[in-house]
Amino acid sequence: MPGNLIDWQSLEEKTIIPGFHGKVAHSANMTFVLWRIDAGAVLPEHAHLHEQVVQVFEGEMELTIDGEVNKTFAGSMAVIPSRARHSAKALTACRVMDVFYPIREDYRPGGKPLIAIAAEQS
Amino acid sequence: MPGNLIDWQSLEEKTIIPGFHGKVAHSANMTFVLWRIDAGAVLPEHAHLHEQVVQVFEGEMELTIDGEVNKTFAGSMAVIPSRARHSAKALTACRVMDVFYPIREDYRPGGKPLIAIAAEQS
Numbered sequence: 001m002p003g004n005l006i007d008w009q010s011l012e013e014k015t016i017i018p019g020f021h022g023k024v025a026h027s028a029n030m031t032f033v034l035w036r037i038d039a040g041a042v043l044p045e046h047a048h049l050h051e052q053v054v055q056v057f058e059g060e061m062e063l064t065i066d067g068e069v070n071k072t073f074a075g076s077m078a079v080i081p082s083r084a085r086h087s088a089k090a091l092t093a094c095r096v097m098d099v100f101y102p103i104r105e106d107y108r109p110g111g112k113p114l115i116a117i118a119a120e121q122s
Numbered sequence: 123m124p125g126n127l128i129d130w131q132s133l134e135e136k137t138i139i140p141g142f143h144g145k146v147a148h149s150a151n152m153t154f155v156l157w158r159i160d161a162g163a164v165l166p167e168h169a170h171l172h173e174q175v176v177q178v179f180e181g182e183m184e185l186t187i188d189g190e191v192n193k194t195f196a197g198s199m200a201v202i203p204s205r206a207r208h209s210a211k212a213l214t215a216c217r218v219m220d221v222f223y224p225i226r227e228d229y230r231p232g233g234k235p236l237i238a239i240a241a242e243q244s
Contacts, residue, residue, distance in 0.1 A: 004201040005192050027175050027201045029223045030152070053149050055219070070127050079126040079149045097177070099221055101151045 008034055017043060019090070024107045031104040037061070037094040045087035050100040052080040059094030063087075130156055139165060141212070146229045153226040159183070159216040167209035172222040174202040181216030185209075 004027075011023040011034075019041025023034045031050075037059070045064070054063065054072065061072045065086045072078050080086050105111050126149075133145040133156075141163025145156045153172075159181070167186070176185065176194065183194045187208045194200050202208050227233050 005194065006199040006201070007195075008197050008199060025199055027173055027223075028203060029173050030175060030221065032175065032177075032199065032221075051149055051151050053152060053154065055154075072127065073129075075130050077128040077130060077147060077154065079128075081150060099152065099154075101149075101223055 017041075024104075026103055026108065029101060029103065031098075031100040031107055033098040033100075033104075033107070035094070035096045035098065037090045037096060039090055039093045041090045043088040045085055047083050047085045048104075049082050050102060050104060051082045052086075053099045054078040054080065055097040055099070057095040057097065059096075060091040061094050061096065062089045062091055139163075146226075148225055148230065151223060151225065153220075153222040153229055155220040155222075155226075155229070157216070157218045157220065159212045159218060161212055161215045163212045165210040167207055169205050169207045171204050172224060172226060173204045174208075175221045176200040176202065177219040177221070179217040179219065181218075182213040183216050183218065184211045184213055 006025050008023060008025075011025065013021050013023050013036065016022045019038040020043065021036045025032045054077065056072045056074055056076050056078070058074050063070045063072050063078055063086065065080055066084050070078065071091075106113055128147050130145060130147075133147065135143050135145050135158065138144045141160040142165065143158045147154045176199065178194045178196055178198050178200070180196050185192045185194050185200055185208065187202055188206050192200065193213075228235055
């Protein structure tokens with residue numbers, strides 16, 4: 001097809017940080033990550049220029065954005081603004097989809113870690 | 123929260139075209155539409171500048187992009203490039219999420235129909 005039809009089942013899952021197992025797909029402008037997150041897994045605080053929208057399909061996650069703690073739940077959508085500091089803790093096992101704009105170049109095959117890109121842009 | 127936590131269940135569903143019942147949420151850069159689509163519903167061919175990514179949660183949909191027919195399925199993601207002509211037919215009842223970049227201004231409250239925006243930009 002002129003666009004792209006992706007079967008999420010066929011994509012390889014990678015443990016990107018401990019407890020966070022993700023499959024990554026890119027469109028022309030956005031990056032999509034389908035996560036399987038272990039109960040208790042913690043994503044340390046960080047920030048990036050990308051706007052990030054989190055669709056929670058299963059489970060509960062504590063999501064802290066610029067110091068405010070929010071409890072996400074299945075059927076919720078959380079918006080993390082560009083450059084907002086954020087961290088996460090999975091209160092239960094979760095299934096989540098992140099949508100990033102612009103593309104997470106660091107999530108492309110062979111992509112540089114985000115910290116290296118940030119250093120180039122600062 | 124500094125961002126936004128949205129409960130999809132709390133959003134109003136609107137029948138945007140016959141058989142296509144959608145709930146709409148916007149982030150700073152993207153528009154998200156959670157669709158409940160009736161079996162047999164048809165979306166006539168159209169095009170827009172927005173890139174559109176379709177996450178199929180349930181059901182089967184025939185998605186024609188620039189004349190090529192594709193059969194999407196639960197767990198698939200279809201990418202419709204900016205300005206590509208596309209149409210859809212729900213082969214079964216479907217649950218689907220569309221993600222658009224940039225924002226669908228026509229889906230904001232009081233937004234002008236897309237055709238009016240296109241006329242302004244042409």
